[in-house]
Amino acid sequence: MNEDRDVTASRAGRGDVAVLVPAAGRGERLGPGLPKALRELAGSPLLVHAVRRLAQADCVGHVVVAVPAGAVDSVSALLTPVLAGTGVGLGLVVGGAERQQSVALALAAVPGGYPIILVHDAARAFAPPELVDRVAAAVRAGSDAVIPVLPVVDTIKQVDPDGAVTGTVDRSVLRAVQTPQGFRRTVLAAAHAVDTDGGATDDAGLVERLGGRVTTVPGAESALKITRPFDLQVAALLVDP
Ligand SMILES: Nc1ccn([C@@H]2O[C@H](COP(=O)(O)OP(=O)(O)OP(=O)(O)O)[C@@H](O)[C@H]2O)c(=O)n1
Numbered sequence: 001m002n003e004d005r006d007v008t009a010s011r012a013g014r015g016d017v018a019v020l021v022p023a024a025g026r027g028e029r030l031g032p033g034l035p036k037a038l039r040e041l042a043g044s045p046l047l048v049h050a051v052r053r054l055a056q057a058d059c060v061g062h063v064v065v066a067v068p069a070g071a072v073d074s075v076s077a078l079l080t081p082v083l084a085g086t087g088v089g090l091g092l093v094v095g096g097a098e099r100q101q102s103v104a105l106a107l108a109a110v111p112g113g114y115p116i117i118l119v120h121d122a123a124r125a126f127a128p129p130e131l132v133d134r135v136a137a138a139v140r141a142g143s144d145a146v147i148p149v150l151p152v153v154d155t156i157k158q159v160d161p162d163g164a165v166t167g168t169v170d171r172s173v174l175r176a177v178q179t180p181q182g183f184r185r186t187v188l189a190a191a192h193a194v195d196t197d198g199g200a201t202d203d204a205g206l207v208e209r210l211g212g213r214v215t216t217v218p219g220a221e222s223a224l225k226i227t228r229p230f231d232l233q234v235a236a237l238l239v240d241p
């Protein structure tokens with residue numbers, strides 16, 4: 001049975017950006033419980049926190065969420081009130097086994113009229129709207145693919161299989177990569193069409209494999225990925241009072 005759904009139609013003119021939200025992961029590193037995107041922080045699921053912030057970015061006209069199997073109805077009930085009155089359209093698809101597949105499925109459900117696509121992890125539920133607008137603006141200004149990055153603050157070592165240090169990496173050329181990642185729609189579609197093996201850990205990696213140019217903008221500390229239990233404690237500090 002195909003559970004995919006267009007919940008609301010977006011209003012023309014609100015924004016030129018559609019955001020794909022992969023939210024179909026299990027959250028194994030967070031420990032047992034509901035799928036991670038549906039776990040609550042301060043009374044709301046992480047997915048609600050994430051979509052609420054996306055809708056606060058003026059550039060966003062449509063959101064497509066890739067949800068765990070069987071969760072279309074419950075997510076629809078959660079997100080419809082969040083987006084009511086914002087003019088942001090909502091589509092829901094059932095995600096795939098890997099993040100890359102979830103993104104591809106969401107991409108296929110984006111209506112026409114959105115030349116810029118952002119991909120944003122539900123697990124980065126507290127990414128600020130300013131970051132969303134910053135990434136979209138960089139694509140609008142001419143970049144094919146844009147990622148938000150932060151400098152690496154730790155010293156980074158290479159180790160052998162026994163854990164013995166084999167070298168120290170020059171961290172000045174390294175960056176930690178966040179989402180939302182932004183793309184010209186045609187570029188993201190081409191990257192996903194060519195590369196379907198599920199091996200890329202981010203969407204910019206698919207563009208890199210195609211030989212495309214990926215540029216960077218400053219990231220945001222609050223866009224941390226909630227992966228392990230400690231991250232949830234940090235994220236609790238970011239909830240609006
Ligand atoms: N098959 C998958 C796997 C992941 N994701 C989404 O991709 C984002 C980044 O993945 P991650 O934080 O690693 O989430 P999980 O895969 O759920 O985490 P874990 O590896 O701990 O199970 C999350 O919003 C997650 O819901 C997805 O949509 N579909």
Ligand SMILES: C[C@](O)(CO)[C@H](O)COP(=O)(O)O
Nearest residue numbers: 099121177178179201202225
């Ligand atoms: C896309 C991402 O959030 C960028 O940092 C990250 O690569 C996701 O990785 P994960 O291993 O699926 O958590």
